[in-house]
Amino acid sequence: MCKLFFRNIILLSVVGCLWWAPTATASADIVARDIRIGIHKGKTRVVLDLTKTVKFDIFALADPYRIVLDLPDIDWQVPAAAARRTGGLIAGLRYGQYQPGKSRVVLDLRKPGIVRRSFILPPGEGYGPRLVIDLKKASRKVFLASIKAPSRASSKGQAAPKFILKPARKTTEAPLVVIDPGHGGVDPGAIGISGVFEKRVTLAMAKQVRRAILSRGRQRVRLTRNGDTFIPLRRRVAIARAAGAELFVSIHADSIDNRKVRGGGIYTLSERSSDKESAALAAKENRADLIAGVNLVGHDDEVASILIDLTQRETMNYSAQFAAALVPELRQLIHMRRKPHRFAGFVVLKAPDVPSVLVELGYLSNRRDEKMLTSSKSRAAIATAIARSVDNYFKGQKR
Ligand SMILES: [Zn+2]
Missing domain, CATH: 3.40.630.40 (Zn-dependent exopeptidases)
Incomplete structure (x- = not known):
């Protein structure tokens, strides 16, 4: 009895916190053409080929070690092979829409590593603007120290989804x-x-x-x-x-x-x-x-x-x-x-x-x-x- 009451409190206290209908990806005007990995002495370089300069946000997540790159809405026209690229510190990568209007690249790290530099390289050498991330090996301690709380913008929408009391179905309505x-x-x-x-x-x-x-x-x-x-x-x-x-x-x-x-x-x-x-x-x-x-x-x-x-x-x-x-x-x-x-x-x-x-x-x-x-x-x-x-x-x- 008490347990049931408690559960209803939990459910009721969060009514109205969540509803948004997922929609199809809006057509983005920034196109990503490729994601490349370069292995250099002492660093692993990840390059994102773009058609326009973008604002971006980078943060790290532990267990497993990941580097997350948040971007505005991007039209991903990268070759299928890009999803399988690995090398240097990178054990795997993924890209795509994260939330409406927001794209994300997730880099899985083989071992702890930190972002040494990240910048936009202006168009040239037959490429458009390139977003460059240089990663270097680090100890677990240094990696963990590099994790800062995600900024307000990037943590938005990441809160645990709230549960809403299930509305009773009107009997005339189809299930x-x-x-x-x-x-x-x-x-x-x-x-x-x-x-x-x-x-x-x-x-x-x-x-x-x-x-x-x-x-x-x-x-x-x-x-x-x-x-x-x-x-x-x-x-x-x-x-x-x-x-x-x-x-x-x-x-x-x-x-x-x-x-x-x-x-x-x-x-x-x-x-x-x-x-x-x-x-x-x-x-x-x-x-x-x-x-x-x-x-x-x-x-x-x-x-x-x-x-x-x-x-x-x-x-x-x-x-x-x-x-x-x-x-x-x-x-x-x-x-x-x-x-x-x-x-x-x-x-x-x-x-x-x-x-x-x-x-x-x-x-x-x-x-x-x-x-x-x-x-x-x-x-x-x-x-x-x-x-x-x-x-x-x-x-x-x-x-
Ligand atoms: Zn599955």
């Missing part, structure tokens, strides 16, 4: 399904064998699922993102709850070193993972915020406090019911993994009151799976199967 295309913006997700980004595959699939559900006419649909935008994991949950979703479906596609591994899987939340593989997958997907350079330091964890109530078995049972409806439908189209329904602690599935599943449609690292997921024909068939499962699930709820 709302929230489809969540995994990743987006600065977080590309898995990278396929041909270089396709998971974020694009999931968005195309989500839009197709929306069409398929709407064409059946029995549920309403909302997407957590409609464009190539980064949305923190907890905000995805908050969007579903604020909108009064009755079902949340997060769409993903994995990638693995072994290119022979293929097949889809459906995951629902559990405090205990059903196996090591599922636990590893959840840990990987839960890294999305880290990958996008969200500063998680100092977040008090509303999700954690809500997790206490995750003993809300009812929601978990409903999630499992939807997973059970989905398996046979998908099995007709997709090669499913052994034990297609598994359990793990995915952050995105942690709404206490919205039945939620995460679908891994296959492996982009496998040629056949990638081909299937990038073909509009098989995408349409999969979307229809998902829409049918949604329908069957809600039919099963009516008693």
